[in-house]
Amino acid sequence: GNSVTQMEGPVTLSEEAFLTINCTYTATGYPSLFWYVQYPGEGLQLLLKATKADDKGSNKGFEATYRKETTSFHLEKGSVQVSDSAVYFCALTNAGGTSYGKLTFGQGTILTVHP
């Protein structure tokens, strides 16, 4: 079945530092890949997505590239801000069948950014 593995957290950075959160996946076929962010007390917000190999998703300074050869979708940001402190989830979904409406999530990575 499908699975997603994220780097262990928590991750603690100083403001303006470079961020990488690793994400690798196992899936059949050609999954779509997503990064969601969850702020305290809130639901999940879509951060970015990529639907085919070599696609790069980007939003709010965050980027991730769909690498089929390494089954990875690592999240990066060049300069983090205190407001980026949140929990980040990598997720995937496959086409149809037993995957209708089902996202498979990684365990989440807690990011804390200090001034």
Place this chain on the structure above:
Amino acid sequence: KAGVTQTPRYLIKTRGQQVTLSCSPISGHRSVSWYQQTPGQGLQFLFEYFSETQRNKGNFPGRFSGRQFSNSRSEMNVSTLELGDSALYLCASSLGASGTASTDTQYFGPGTRLTVL
């Protein structure tokens, strides 16, 4: 466009009771998915509804059920509550267009925090 709304935001129940949670999707979205989020198990898929039909179901006991109405609003019900059912329940909506499930992006509501005492 209004986002996904969930009611109530917080619930406290006792063991053995039942509970119903409600989700209103983004206008025009026909698919609603439900997830359970706990510190120990993370985010787990419960089920998905599209045009009033359950298309997919996760590995949860039969105490967890759901339904979808003709206006795409969805409810989930948990009967005979157990302490382990305490969690944040999230619903997400998407267009759910048949044949493009892999590219349907899900948008989440704020969740309902259920506490079972």
